Amino acid sequence: MSGDEGADGTATGLPGAGPRWADLGWLVNGDPERVRGLLDSGGGPHADRDARLLAAVYQASADLHGEAPPWVRRQVLALDAARYGDLELSALIAAVPVAEADAEPWRVLWSTGSRSDADFQMIPSGHTSGVTGVATASLDGRHVVITGSKDRTVQVRDLGTGRPVGGPMTGLDGRVWALATATVHDRPYVVTAEDWAVRAWDLATRHQTGELPGIDGEAWCVGTAVVRGRPCVLASDDDVSVRVWDLAGGEQVGELTGHDDFLMAVETLVIDGRPHAVGCMSRGAIWIWDLTTGRPAGEPLPGHDGEAWAVATAVVGGRAHAITAGYDATVRVWDLTTRQEVGRLNGHEGTVSAVVTTVIGGELRVVTGGSDGTVCLWEPATGRQTGRELVFPAPVHALTAYPEGPLVVGFGADIAALTPHVDPGSTSAGSQRRPMVASINS
Template sequence: MLRLLEGSSVSLRSWLRSRVVGWLDAGMSDDRNVDGVEAVLAGADGRLADPGFLVNADPEEVLGLVDAASGPAGRLAGAVYRASAHLHREVGAGVRRQLLALDAARYGDRGLAARITAVLVEGEPAAPWGVEWATGSMVDRSFWQPLAGHTSTVSGVATGVEEGRPVAVSSSKDGTVRVWDLATGRQVGRPLTGDTHMVSGVAMGVVDGCPVAVSGDDETVQVWDLAAGRQVGPPLIGDTRVVSGVAMGVVDGCPVAVIGSRDGSVQVWDLTTREQFCEPLQDHVRSTVDAVATGVMDGRPVAVSSGQDRRVRVWDLATGKPVGEPLIGHTDGVYGVATGVVEGRLFAVTGSMDETVRVWDLTSGGPVGEPLTGHTGWVYGVATGVVEGRPVAVTGSGDGTVRVWDLTTGRPAGPELVFPAEVFAVAVTSDGRLVVGFGHEVAVLARR
């Protein structure tokens, strides 16, 4: 009977119920008929509760059983499968395994996520990444109790330490900044909110020994005391500029915020005195500055900025002067930038609307190798870090994927990770975990 219904648009549970009603009306019902229906329903629950079946079975076969689930485990598994059903039909079992683990975590069942990740797929290596936790703002809460999170697009993520525990900080177009315990996925305190309708990015650092987050919104920059869960002083900028990128650094021992603006300038603010450290840095040609990052090159604190003029600019933060010539190579606007150190040299990694990722040696002022290709959408999020002892770049794209690149070889460090929404923000923790902002959600993945 199940085989006849595979691929049918008719709900299996509805069909079975209609059959029972038919038997009752015709006076044909007996214990054997009822037992037969219960056996079918129990069989659906049993198969859906098998992670190997979810991962390896034909999607139409699985979807044909979803409506027949009656027990808690079966119904949850069905909801997990449905969450990314539009993708399951298009991908192989290896990618399906990763998506199902992610969606199980979005529903709050980390155990199911781990069991799915452990499933073996013929012809595929073991899953390289496991999902530690994920928010589930957009899933059906009637099935489980997911972690509540943002209610609009996640625009930025950063990592650090607050009161001795590793945390992630996320910003969103819903106007909030949220702090997450990296170990549990639980939200730390209440959402941080200001007088804004959206937050375009977030960075994390330390001011006067206290962990802070700096976030940018439509016209201002807010500084948040993470331990106290409150705003520190008035906004740093109160004019008509629109903030499009934020980063934190240190100049002469002073913590600074580096702000990219849609008026084409880069501003540097002393977070101790709450005054501008220097005059706005102006070199992007009639262009929004979409991303900024900081680093130390040859003992000098520097900022790196990128924007719609396709150029990448390096600035000496101590003097406010540009370093060298603009880095040119992208053929469209540059949305993401991060810095990292490889063999003692400071590098910048950039992601662009031209769907490529480029690596730049900031000491020599030139590109490193050929552009990194593979994304099929604009590259929004860029981060660097160390994973299993290797310096890596991590990039997130509008194509719904995250890619990890080995910076010593210029090659992918494993297969791409697939998400059910655009990826606007990525970060790498100090112990090599990935923090990913996709759609309205935040997820943390760790190497297995």
């Protein structure tokens, strides 16, 4: 293939014809049809192993990046290289310059995938169906990520390396729709919301400590909080009741009142020194409850058009805010003091099913994921999108972030952990920023 030209006009070729990875700029910026043809012709069974791996990486998500601009191709190829276990190749691809685009702000720490061929296999996730919940915890002195899936399994991995930690949790007999973590007597616990049960597990032993009473239908979400000094769990099922249990003892100790529709997502926070819960409901309303009394803290917020699927909380300008997302493809920001919608984040196409807040480079960010397979980052104080969206080869239905640490994304049946190279809020010329319909006034 000598004589073929890369994106910068220089001669290029497949890996093995020169340096280990020859002209990755051509791979990212070159005409996709021509690149595929050259990889196919040079990546046969007698080709250099590096050439075959590069061909496998390029073909893994070619249906997604083949018609996309180079900055998307760079992202997806870096992700797929990590899914095949080659973090060196992933980092080299992420460093490829792309015209009219910033340097890639994210590094893939690790990722899983289900694709395999005669030569290479991606790192398996352990899940065979969609990842529906992710959470982080500390276990035996290291940080771990816990994932739940519709395949009725819960997996635990090292947050830094992606390697499995211990065996799977046993005893699940329904799809896992959500999970949350808590600490009981200085031990990490996981609580799972399933088809017919809400269960608590000792994370260190993987043993179930109890099934919380009163659930006999699908539990879509679960939250944890400290109420009157004891760790508690809150969840609901098809009968619209939202129950509160003592996590250590397993008995029901309260019930949230006032609503008449189903709880789809819940997050807890402290307002004026008292624990509260913010709930997204099946008809789109947003309820806030005082967990000490179980009563609503005022009238519900009008919410979304259709089901509200996800919620996160944050303190912006010294005031408690809730960020909600839903079926109507919008992300809405609420000042919980004034009880007003103060911003709307528009950028996704389709249902927004995951939202989380995190700190990146010392700055608070809102992270959203949706059925369009993208993850977007936002400045909550201004409502502007920071940098370009992250693109994944499957819908994103679960997100979490370790404080000042990796962002964990559940896409399809897979998981990826990413860490920022630089602050994605950079205002350099290549960044794309979408304003909110209304800015946040905090």
